[in-house]
Amino acid sequence: MLADAIRSETYRLLQNRTAVFWSVFFVPFIALALSIAGAFLIKTKAEQLAGELPPGLATSGPLDLGVAFANNAGGLANPGILAFLLIGAATLYAGDYRWETWRLISARNTRPVLMLGKVGVMKILALAAMLVFLLTSSIADIARGLIFDRPFTFSVGISQAADFGLLFVLSFVRVMQFLMISLLAAVFTRSLLAALFIPLVVGVAQFFLGEAAPALGLGPDDWSAQLLMPGLAFDTLKTLIKGGMEASTLPDGVMIKALVSLALWTLVPLGAAIAWFTRQDLSKE
Amino acid sequence: MTAVIETTGLTKTYGAVRALDGLSLSIPRGGIYGVLGPNGAGKSTLFRILLGLIRPTGGEVRVLGQHAGDPAVMRRIGSMIETPRFPPYMTARQVLQWLALAHGSKDAAIDAWLDRVGLTEAANRRVRGFSVGMLQRLGVAAALMTKPDLVILDEPTSGMDPPGIQEMRALIRSLADDDGVTIILASHQLLEVQRVCDRVAIFNRGKLAAEGKVSELTAAGERLRLSATPLARIMGVLGDKATLDGDAVLAAVPRAEGPALLRALIEQGVDIDEARWVGADLESVFMAETGPARTPAQVREALHAG
Numbered sequence: 001m002l003a004d005a006i007r008s009e010t011y012r013l014l015q016n017r018t019a020v021f022w023s024v025f026f027v028p029f030i031a032l033a034l035s036i037a038g039a040f041l042i043k044t045k046a047e048q049l050a051g052e053l054p055p056g057l058a059t060s061g062p063l064d065l066g067v068a069f070a071n072n073a074g075g076l077a078n079p080g081i082l083a084f085l086l087i088g089a090a091t092l093y094a095g096d097y098r099w100e101t102w103r104l105i106s107a108r109n110t111r112p113v114l115m116l117g118k119v120g121v122m123k124i125l126a127l128a129a130m131l132v133f134l135l136t137s138s139i140a141d142i143a144r145g146l147i148f149d150r151p152f153t154f155s156v157g158i159s160q161a162a163d164f165g166l167l168f169v170l171s172f173v174r175v176m177q178f179l180m181i182s183l184l185a186a187v188f189t190r191s192l193l194a195a196l197f198i199p200l201v202v203g204v205a206q207f208f209l210g211e212a213a214p215a216l217g218l219g220p221d222d223w224s225a226q227l228l229m230p231g232l233a234f235d236t237l238k239t240l241i242k243g244g245m246e247a248s249t250l251p252d253g254v255m256i257k258a259l260v261s262l263a264l265w266t267l268v269p270l271g272a273a274i275a276w277f278t279r280q281d282l283s284k285e
Numbered sequence: 286m287t288a289v290i291e292t293t294g295l296t297k298t299y300g301a302v303r304a305l306d307g308l309s310l311s312i313p314r315g316g317i318y319g320v321l322g323p324n325g326a327g328k329s330t331l332f333r334i335l336l337g338l339i340r341p342t343g344g345e346v347r348v349l350g351q352h353a354g355d356p357a358v359m360r361r362i363g364s365m366i367e368t369p370r371f372p373p374y375m376t377a378r379q380v381l382q383w384l385a386l387a388h389g390s391k392d393a394a395i396d397a398w399l400d401r402v403g404l405t406e407a408a409n410r411r412v413r414g415f416s417v418g419m420l421q422r423l424g425v426a427a428a429l430m431t432k433p434d435l436v437i438l439d440e441p442t443s444g445m446d447p448p449g450i451q452e453m454r455a456l457i458r459s460l461a462d463d464d465g466v467t468i469i470l471a472s473h474q475l476l477e478v479q480r481v482c483d484r485v486a487i488f489n490r491g492k493l494a495a496e497g498k499v500s501e502l503t504a505a506g507e508r509l510r511l512s513a514t515p516l517a518r519i520m521g522v523l524g525d526k527a528t529l530d531g532d533a534v535l536a537a538v539p540r541a542e543g544p545a546l547l548r549a550l551i552e553q554g555v556d557i558d559e560a561r562w563v564g565a566d567l568e569s570v571f572m573a574e575t576g577p578a579r580t581p582a583q584v585r586e587a588l589h590a591g
Binding site for chain 2: 001003004005007008011012015016018095099100101103104105106107108109110279281282283
């Protein structure tokens with residue numbers, strides 16, 4: 001039954017090429033183009049100004065693509081990916097309210113399964129967007145290396161592989177967290193625009209809360225800080241995965257708090273959306 | 286005779302409004318069952334409950350022997366409630382493919398259904414450009430392609446042109462007669478209902494006002510139509526049982542008294558050109574059960590009062 005829901009939602013989403021383009025392809029390719037253009041610009045300007053590249057860029061040291069890929073995996077939950085994935089999420093989650101098509105499919109499966117089917121397809125879409133972004137950011141790394149004449153190395157150790165895997169999973173959870181807020185907004189308001197903008201508003205609010213946190217006396221080891229700001233929880237876990245000096249400064253027990261925060265911000269909106277949808281009057285679309 | 290739908294004391298309220306008011310109804314398996322009633326009589330509310338879109342406030346309802354909304358039962362029902370809507374970026378063929386996948390159906394025979402509802406030529410057109418009639422046809426195909434045991438259609442011919450209506454009527458009839466599907470349909474087109482339905486229920490203000498075979502309901506208003514001369518003599522024999530209908534007379538007598546009446550008229554020297562029984566149409570039965578249309582003055586009065 002869940003397979004039917006995922007199959008049909010995937011089929012429908014693939015017919016909506018506009019939503020797929022904006023959700024999956026726009027940000028990675030724009031980022032790639034800007035990155036390459038920026039590298040060319042910097043090189044040209046630097047050569048014009050001083051005949052040399054700025055410190056840091058002019059390094060003759062090799063570019064370790066293994067490390068670069070792991071870092072890219074940690075940057076997949078960026079605002080560009082999140083914002084444009086919401087186009088697909090809003091279409092998928094609120095489309096049946098927008099086009100009054102719930103009554104066509106609600107008779108063909110149970111409501112929780114229909115909702116989980118949508119979430120399943122959104123996971124696939126998010127993974128696709130992340131993988132495309134990973135690919136284009138890796139291409140951008142290679143292109144920048146070529147532009148700045150840096151030699152390449154590719155260190156593939158257990159440590160890099162583990163970092164890459166953990167950072168990728170962490171970014172995926174962070175992306176899904178936003179998409180679950182979109183789901184709840186879609187089901188609760190029945191509005192495509194709300195599904196698109198409410199997660200953005202929540203994200204912006206959390207950003208400003210994070211900026212104000214020190215003034216409010218909230219430290220990273222506070223339960224309230226971790227629970228109110230899943231972005232902080234995400235950054236905490238990212239730091240712990242990367243290790244090093246910064247990780248060693250984090251207080252003990254903060255990992256559990258961050259994990260609980262991420263889990264709550266993902267599962268609570270999902271559970272609330274399913275519970276609300278199960279009792280929703282679908283004749284009022 | 287087993288029932289596909291059984292309701293007992295079914296009630297649905299929206300605030301102070303009772304959309305269904307203790308409705309008890311049994312719809313038999315097989316054939317075409319019409320659900321009639323003025324706007325707000327509770328037809329759509331009943332359909333929405335049967336399809337699990339809303340929950341009743343009170344009472345019992347069983348669909349194909351199970352509780353309404355049971356997923357296993359829902360998969361045996363095809364439905365089209367009001368004018369169907371579809372994702373506008375999809376073609377007609379894609380819509381059916383999508384719904385077939387949602388149903389888990391591997392052999393939906395999509396092209397055959399597009400052909401059966403007359404949409405073969407429009408199969409690859411996006412539905413955003415479809416007329417209401419084309420949307421209705423696509424909705425009917427979507428309701429039927431999974432071979433359901435029970436089909437619920439709300440105004441299936443709304444927005445269709447006369448040939449389309451005729452095709453739809455033939456399709457519905459063939460589904461009931463050839464495929465053994467039980468069809469429940471609601472329509473305001475009473476002539477259509479009279480032509481296509483075997484039984485009807487007439488709703489009024491959330492209650493069942495009348496129910497039965499179309500032939501039985503209309504037989505209650507059956508009249509003997511006499512084309513004969515002189516009319517004055519016929520009127521004299523029949524008295525207040527006669528009403529003029531153009532050049533003819535309608536005699537309100539039971540069918541059993543027909544032969545005796547004809548003999549009496551002939552004995553009185555009446556020259557009879559034609560005598561035939563005419564039933565009351567469903568419209569008269571409907572109006573009798575749901576009350577006459579309000580006069581403009583009554584409408585104005587209601588508006589001022591409300």
